[in-house]
Amino acid sequence: MQDFIPYGRQYIDDDDIAEVSKVLRSDFLTCGPYIEKFENALCDITGADHAVACNSGTAALHLAMLALGVTEGDKVIVPTVTFLASANAARYCGAKIVFADVDAKSGLLTPDTLHEAYECAGGEVKALVVVHLCGQLADMKAIKALCDEKNIRVIEDACHALGGKGVGKCEYSDMAAFSFHPVKTIAMGEGGAVTTNNPAYAEKMKMLRTHGVERGDHWKYTMNDLGYNYRVPDLSCALGLSQLKKLDMFVERRRRIAKAYDAFFKGIDWAEPVLAFSEDEAYHLYPILIDFEKIGKTREEFMDELRAKNIGTQVHYIPVHAQPYYGGRLEDFPNAAEYYKKVLSLPLYYGLSDEQQNYVMKVLSDY
Numbered sequence: 422m423q424d425f426i427p428y429g430r431q432y433i434d435d436d437d438i439a440e441v442s443k444v445l446r447s448d449f450l451t452c453g454p455y456i457e458k459f460e461n462a463l464c465d466i467t468g469a470d471h472a473v474a475c476n477s478g479t480a481a482l483h484l485a486m487l488a489l490g491v492t493e494g495d496k497v498i499v500p501t502v503t504f505l506a507s508a509n510a511a512r513y514c515g516a517k518i519v520f521a522d523v524d525a526k527s528g529l530l531t532p533d534t535l536h537e538a539y540e541c542a543g544g545e546v547k548a549l550v551v552v553h554l555c556g557q558l559a560d561m562k563a564i565k566a567l568c569d570e571k572n573i574r575v576i577e578d579a580c581h582a583l584g585g586k587g588v589g590k591c592e593y594s595d596m597a598a599f600s601f602h603p604v605k606t607i608a609m610g611e612g613g614a615v616t617t618n619n620p621a622y623a624e625k626m627k628m629l630r631t632h633g634v635e636r637g638d639h640w641k642y643t644m645n646d647l648g649y650n651y652r653v654p655d656l657s658c659a660l661g662l663s664q665l666k667k668l669d670m671f672v673e674r675r676r677r678i679a680k681a682y683d684a685f686f687k688g689i690d691w692a693e694p695v696l697a698f699s700e701d702e703a704y705h706l707y708p709i710l711i712d713f714e715k716i717g718k719t720r721e722e723f724m725d726e727l728r729a730k731n732i733g734t735q736v737h738y739i740p741v742h743a744q745p746y747y748g749g750r751l752e753d754f755p756n757a758a759e760y761y762k763k764v765l766s767l768p769l770y771y772g773l774s775d776e777q778q779n780y781v782m783k784v785l786s787d788y
């Protein structure tokens with residue numbers, strides 16, 4: 422019997438364990454030298470001038486919002502097909518979320534759906550969160566042009582996209598936020614970071630991640646602003662640094678797996694891949710759009726059947742606007758509703774072997 426194949430998981434090798442062990446034997450479990458080392462490595466990889474590491478992707482998005490000065494009553498546009506944190510980070514600052522619809526095939530925000538949301542916002546919009554869903558690259562150039570015209574600041578939610586071409590370089594954005602949760606491309610347990618080319622944003626985020634405090638002589642410190650404990654431990658940064666060394670390998674393997682699924686789905690008439698494969702993109706998830714009527718099953722039944730065959734799948738995502746907290750109806754955004762009705766993510770992670778992927782495809786070919 423096939424062992425359970427999850428939809429995503431981390432890959433940890435002996436080098437990772439050795440690097441974390443070094444920190445365990447050192448003087449600093451947190452607030453030590455690995456934080457800056459990790460930040461420098463992220464700058465090298467992304468091409469950004471500054472990186473600010475923190476303890477989750479959610480904290481990264483919140484710090485980015487704070488750096489922009491997002492405050493009570495500001496409007497922030499967020500595409501509705503994303504993880505809750507993309508919107509919640511702006512809510513922490515008291516902003517009003519203006520949800521945007523997405524392309525029904527890719528689930529991405531487009532210049533058109535952005536324009537539509539801007540019109541709905543009715544007036545000044547402080548910021549936009551662009552989500553590179555599953556690792557697909559949103560059309561940043563066109564989106565940025567529109568935002569410049571309307572004086573909207575841009576934060577890339579790049580939590581799914583580390584390793585993609587230009588991701589984190591902030592050529593068309595103010596900042597980019599990353600998550601290093603274990604199912605993401607690199608794992609730190611919990612961890613996150615923001616990259617930017619704006620030194621003032623970087624400085625502000627570094628201060629806010631540790632209580633808004635500036636260190637002085639001897640015991641002295643000054644609290645200039647209301648900050649948080651969003652610090653990431655050295656333990657996690659040592660793991661992150663070691664994982665970053667394998668980033669190219671991780672990204673390449675994920676692309677090869679995505680390509681093999683793509684070839685398989687060419688012969689399937691009840692589902693189609695979401696991703697339009699590109700060697701420029703680094704894939705976090707492999708979602709497909711399923712015609713459940715055609716296979717005569719509900720998504721729940723289909724997932725349960727796959728689960729019984731030891732294949733894990735997941736739905737990314739329930740459109741955020743339809744959560745009770747945000748109070749919308751699913752049908753408010755027809756493209757997002759269409760995408761959500763059909764979407765299901767298949768196993769995709771570095772350690773997924775050819776045999777395991779072939780097993781998944783063999784099981785799927787029986788439908």
Ligand SMILES: Cc1ncc(COP(=O)(O)O)c(C=O)c1O
Pocket residue numbers: 477478479480503504506507552578580581599600601602611612613
């Ligand atoms: C698109 C997106 N943004 C933000 C986050 C938040 O990251 P974290 O879980 O590290 O707080 C996630 C995590 O799943 C995500 O998928």
